[in-house]
Amino acid sequence: MVSPIDPTSAAFLLAENRSMPMHVGGLQLFEKPEGAGRDYARQMYEAMRDVEEIAPLFIKRPHRSLSTAGQLVWVEDEQFDIEHHVRHSALPQPGRVRELLELAGRLHSTRLAWERPLWEAHVIEGLHDGRVALYTKTHHALVDGISAMRLLQGVLSTDPDRRDMPAPWDARTRRPRSGDADKGSRSGGGLSEIPTAAFRSALGIASEAAGMPGALVRTLNRGVRNETSSISLYAPRTIFNRTITGSRRFAAQDWPIERLRAIGKATGTTINDVVLAMCSGAVRTYLEELDALPDTPLVAMVPVGLRAKESGTASTDGGNAIGAVMCQLGTHLADPADRLEGIHRSMKEGKEALSSMTPTQIMAMSALGQAPAIVAPILRMQGIVRPPYNLIISNVPGPRTTHYWNGAKMVGTYPLSIPINGMALNITCTSYDGNMGFGLIGCRRTVPRLQRLLVHLDDEVAALEKAAGV
Structure with a gap:
């Protein structure tokens, strides 16, 4: 067949x-x-x-x-x-x-x-x-x-x-x-996962196409002003943004979700904000140890699930959509509380920017923001053009309760994602049974001593707890 x-x-x-x-x-x-x-x-x-x-x-x-x-x-x-x-x-x-x-x-x-x-x-x-x-x-x-x-x-x-x-x-x-x-x-849950109704209504397609120029102008304006959207124009060059090899190194560890939730509750931020702040502080310390920390903040591509704004004539039903937010990680800031506050503000602005679009427009703007990451390796331009972002950080929800496979108790689950040329580090998290499992995958040559990031993640949780007073 x-x-x-x-x-x-x-x-x-x-x-x-x-x-x-x-x-x-x-x-x-x-x-x-x-x-x-x-x-x-x-x-x-x-x-x-x-x-x-x-x-x-x-x-x-x-x-x-x-x-x-x-x-x-x-x-x-x-x-x-x-x-x-x-x-x-x-x-x-x-x-x-x-x-x-x-x-x-x-x-x-x-x-x-x-x-x-x-x-x-x-x-x-x-x-x-x-x-x-x-x-x-x-x-x-x-x-x-x-x-x-x-x-x-x-x-x-x-x-x-x-x-x-x-x-x-x-x-x-x-x-x-x-x-x-x-x-x-078919691939589900990625940037291409939008309601199928968007492709079934000719009127809806026309309506969304008519709104595309406006969405593009708003997205580009935010990028030029260095505000959070689907496009970043100010990501610095880092050791992560180089040509990679095929060899991988993997590191993984759990942290109790309750610890992250307590930090979020005390600071008025989300668990995802806290996860991003953990990664921000860990990457900052890691790059400092290698004498490779840029003066300007690193940018992470963060996939986010959104409920698109409904429109009376749009082709969609305002269902779930997946977009990409280019989050500023605040790695130039020494204080963990300041980094968390900046990340919360950046993610909030990014989600608000995408929420004004239909799912099709979200998909188009997110694809546009990632295009340089695909085109640069093809044209062998890594290191010549500025990277669109520095690393990928994503959070995939998993089961909230204990699960078994034919009586065998699952006690941990850790994702391994995809480093790409020019993006040598990928951090993906999965929640399961009260824990947040971090899976760090990177090019073995481009990202030396990757396991050190686990130590820095643990230190950053403690630093955030101290800053939040929990």
Whole structure:
């Protein structure tokens, strides 16, 4: 069966090269069920491998040829080999979290081959405390971080006694409703996720197109005035904004959400503001140690979910939209309270700027703001032109309560995202069961001693608590 690849997914495929694999990943930690034997990891692997029917999303691969007129299409892999995709690995002694993160970084460094469906899963044993890890990676042409989290949640249960949960790639995880066939194969939750009604109404399209010039003028004006919007014109050059290699280093750690919430409550800011302030302070200290801190504030690209402004003639229903805000991180400020206040103000201004637009306009302005990050590497202009932003910081919501996979308690989940040429560091957070899990992924050569950022993040939480008086 042949199906077209949408332009966004095709862009992720075509942008990929050896130095810039375009897959997203996740690392989950599980405690064995009570009474589980020493071979539990093997049993877990076999349960995930021995699937009767694979979901359509996981058996298609990209293809183009003369018969497709050179266009990229999805085709079903007629030689699908589950043992290539689901693997069983073990850590070297002493089996610390350090060895686990090192393995995850190496696995995340390799490209997914086009001649097979674009995903892998590794059941990993050998942690000294007996926990079992699951590392998965899926090409961004298939899913983004939010979609990947939804796939994971779909096979977890709040019932520790339940034993019928399938693997994420099992066809039982998704039985399409009428008219919803293969909807899951499209990237959801990314910058292209806007209500489908926007494309169904000719009147709505005309209305939004008519408003596009005004949205563009407002966005450009804010960028020129160095105010927060979808476009940044004042990001400084940093060590993060260089050509990268394909090798990755990964670091991860949890912080209690209650600590972050207390800081936000005491300062009148949001948890996301506090997360950004943690990253701001950590990056500031990290760059200071390397004598590489710019005098002007770093800028982070922050994906945000918005409820678009409704319009009487617009084609949308004012549903959820995903946009990008270029947040000023205040890294030029020494006081953590001042950085948090500046970040809160920047994010508030950015959301207000996007809230005046329809979802289609949000998508267009966000894409325009990110265009330099894509064009500069293609034209080999990194270091010549000013970067549109310095790093990516995103926050993906996860389950709020304890979840299990066939009795195995999930005790941690950490995202691995995508560094790109000119953007060597990506910080993604996932909330789960009262904790905020940070996943830091960076080019192993461009971002030296990446693990130091975890120490600085922890120090910054304490500094923010002291500044907030909590």
